[in-house]
Amino acid sequence: xxxxxxxxxxxxxxxxxxxxxxxxxxxxxxxxxxxxxxxxxxxxxxxxxxxxxxxxxxxxxxxxxxxxxxxxxxxxxxxxxxxxxxxxxxxxxxxxxxxxxxxxxxxxxxxxxxxxxxxxxxxxxxxxxxxxxxxxxxxxxxxxxxxxxxxxxxxxxxxxxxxxxxxxxxxxxxxxxxxxxxxxxxxxxxxxxxxxxxxxxxxxxxxxxxxxxxxxxxxxxxxxxxxxxxxxxxxxxxxxxxxxxxxxxxxxxxxxxxxxxxxxxxxxxxxxxxxxxxxxxxxxxxxxxxxxxxxxxxxxxxxxxxxxxxxxxxxxxxxxxxxxxxxxxxxxxxxxxxxxxxxxxxxxxxxxxxxxxxxxxxxxxxxxxxxxxxxxxxxxxxxxxxxxxxxxxxxxxxxxxxxxxxxxxxxxxxxxxxxxxxxxxxxxxxxxxxxxxxxxx
Numbered sequence: 361x362x363x364x365x366x367x368x369x370x371x372x373x374x375x376x377x378x379x380x381x382x383x384x385x386x387x388x389x390x391x392x393x394x395x396x397x398x399x400x401x402x403x404x405x406x407x408x409x410x411x412x413x414x415x416x417x418x419x420x421x422x423x424x425x426x427x428x429x430x431x432x433x434x435x436x437x438x439x440x441x442x443x444x445x446x447x448x449x450x451x452x453x454x455x456x457x458x459x460x461x462x463x464x465x466x467x468x469x470x471x472x473x474x475x476x477x478x479x480x481x482x483x484x485x486x487x488x489x490x491x492x493x494x495x496x497x498x499x500x501x502x503x504x505x506x507x508x509x510x511x512x513x514x515x516x517x518x519x520x521x522x523x524x525x526x527x528x529x530x531x532x533x534x535x536x537x538x539x540x541x542x543x544x545x546x547x548x549x550x551x552x553x554x555x556x557x558x559x560x561x562x563x564x565x566x567x568x569x570x571x572x573x574x575x576x577x578x579x580x581x582x583x584x585x586x587x588x589x590x591x592x593x594x595x596x597x598x599x600x601x602x603x604x605x606x607x608x609x610x611x612x613x614x615x616x617x618x619x620x621x622x623x624x625x626x627x628x629x630x631x632x633x634x635x636x637x638x639x640x641x642x643x644x645x646x647x648x649x650x651x652x653x654x655x656x657x658x659x660x661x662x663x664x665x666x667x668x669x670x671x672x673x674x675x676x677x678x679x680x681x682x683x684x685x686x687x688x689x690x691x692x693x694x695x696x697x698x699x700x701x702x703x704x705x706x707x708x709x710x711x712x713x714x715x716x717x718x719x720x721x722x723x724x725x726x727x728x729x730x731x732x733x734x735x736x737x738x739x740x741x742x743x744x745x746x747x748x749x750x751x752x753x754x755x756x757x758x759x760x761x762x763x764x765x766x767x768x769x770x771x772x773x774x775x776x777x778x779x780x781x782x783x784x785x786x787x788x789x790x791x792x793x794x795x796x797x798x799x800x801x
Contacts, residue, residue, distance in 0.1 A: 414498060417454055421490040424449055424456050425503040428488045432460060433507060440484055440507060441560050442546050460488040462507065463548070464520065464559035483508055484559075518560040520597040521590060523569060525554045527605040528661040528702075536604070540590075542567035563594035571604075576703065578607035580660040582645055605661055606702030610635055612668050613653030616712040616755030627651045628712050628755030630670035631739055635659065635698075636677060637666045646672035655705065665697035668708055671757035673737035712755035715777070717743070720790040721768040725749030729791075732800040734763040765800035766791060772800045 428447075432440060443462040448455055462484045484507040491500035521540065525533040532554030540546040540558055543565045548556045561567075572585045579586060580603050590600055616628040633654055634646040639662040647656045649670075659666065669676045677695075696708045719729040731743040731751050736759050743751035756762065762777045766789040773795045777787060 417492065418498070418501060420451055420454070421456055421492060421501040422503070424451070424458065425488045425490045425501050428458050428460055428490070429486055429503060429505055432462070432486060432488075437507075438560075440486075442548075442558050444546075444548065454492055457491045458488065459491075460486070461548070462486050464557045517563055517594050519563045519592040519594050520557065520559045521561060521567070521592055521600065522555065522557045522597055523550075523590075523600045523602070524556075525550055525571075525602050525604050528603065528663065533604055536571060536573055539570045540567055541570060542592075557597075561592050563592045567592055569600060569602075573604065574606070576606055576658060577604055578658045578660050579604055580639070580662070581643060582607075582657060582659065584658065603660070607658035608661055608700040608702055609705040610656045610659060610666060610668060610698045610700060611653055611705050611707045612649065612656075612696075612710060613707075614649065614670060614710050614712050614755060616714045616753070618714065618716065618754060625711065628753055630712060630755065630757050631741065632672035632737075633668060633670055633710075634672055634676075635666045635668050636674075637662050637664060639664050644674060659700045661700050661702045665699050667695050667697055668710060669695045669757070670710060670712055671735055671737045671739055671759075675736035676757045676759065713758055714754040715756050715762070716754045716786045717745075717751050717764070717766070718786065718788045719745050719749045719766045719768070720788065722792065723790060726768050726791070728769075730767045730769070730800060732765045732767075735759050736761070764789075767799045769799065771795040771797055774800070 432443065435443075440462050442464070443460065445460055447458045449458060450456070465483050465485050486505050486507055488503045489500050490503075523538055523540075525536055525538070527533055532550070532552060534550050534552050534554055536550045536554075538548055538550060538556050540561075543562050546558050546561075548558070550556050567590045568587055569590050570585075570587045575584070578584050586602065586604070588600075588602070591598060612633050614628045614630050614633075615625040617625060629651040630649055632646050633649045633656075634644060635656055637643040637659075643660070643662075643666075645657060645659075647654050667677070696710050698706045698708050700706060715733075717731050717733075719726045719731065721729070725747070726745060726749050727747045729745040729749065731741075731745065733741040733743070733756055735741075735757050737757070739757070741756065743753060745751055763774075764777050764787075765772055765774045767773075768791045771791050771793075773789055773791050775789070
């Protein structure tokens with residue numbers, strides 16, 4: 361009922377009480393609710409349809425895997441042995457990638473037996489993985505089964521090879537691609553035990569085992585790319601065990617002391633250094649060194665330490681004798697040790713013994729005389745004397761004897777320094793008129 365415009369107060373009360381347009385608002389709200397609910401229902405239907413489609417594709421993938429395994433089982437056992445094949449099959453506009461492999465396992469461990477010598481290849485574990493362009497989170501179909509070869513499926517001219525790869529700590533190296541090359545090529549990844557077992561291979565012919573992982577992985581002998589000969593013995597399983605791990609480096613600098621210089625250490629340049637390790641059958645490798653030091657090649661991370669010497673051969677590894685102590689210049693150690701860890705560079709400093717050579721000519725200290733020192737490793741050093749007849753760098757690798765020659769430019773004097781340079785020795789050479797004419801050879 362319309363309100364009569366009697367007073368201002370009555371007009372305001374009528375305004376608040378009016379119901380004009382309320383039905384339209386309610387209709388709009390109801391429509392919005394229906395739209396929201398409808399969208400949710402449609403989304404649920406769409407998701408259900410999508411999941412149903414993905415489930416159908418996955419079911420087809422399972423059928424493809426089953427068909428692939430049935431095809432492999434129909435092959436002769438000689439074709440099944442060490443099989444690894446890949447193919448693609450398109451069904452209903454969906455491309456399915458098929459990856460199948462047959463790995464030998466033994467009856468005891470249920471996996472590739474390479475940890476014990478003489479493990480047998482008893483069964484084939486057939487694994488087929490079928491994948492496709494699938495949404496994130498949807499896994500490929502994997503189907504596994506066993507194949508039991510029949511009696512006398514193989515003859516006496518065939519044998520098996522088991523290979524195992526471990527790191528420096530003796531732990532298995534898994535997922536490393538190993539390649540066996542011979543009458544045929546076989547490529548397989550190591551399993552969680554670091555093993556690959558190739559069963560019933562032709563024993564005739566030469567085989568080589570090859571693998572390469574990362575650029576900084578190395579064998580105990582320092583080799584990075586592995587290429588080793590292996591033998592297949594008829595009627596037996598041959599075992600090959602190798603270590604392979606991430607390598608590290610040793611950086612070495614050298615110092616020495618000069619007689620009369622207050623015992624201060626200064627840089628020396630032995631030209632070469634080498635590291636040794638008794639682990640892994642013995643490792644000895646040399647590397648060049650400058651006055652600022654030098655870095656070794658890639659080294660295997662043995663549990664035991666490497667020993668670092670100056671010079672480039674085993675002759676410098678001779679332990680120092682116990683010298684008569686010089687109160688000012690006690691004998692330094694002949695070498696240092698270093699533990700190598702994978703991916704790291706360990707830094708060490710070695711103090712060389714000093715052989716302070718003084719050159720005179722007819723009793724007068726000779727400036728710019730030439731000193732040539734040859735070590736048992738064949739390393740040759742050439743030094744020049746100053747106004748006091750002394751060489752600027754007296755640091756030489758330790759040796760029981762050094763081949764030393766001095767020359768004043770006119771005559772030379774060769775001599776074998778038979779006393780080991782284990783301390784800060786001073787050795788004087790005086791070139792006399794009866795010495796040979798010429799310079800040091």
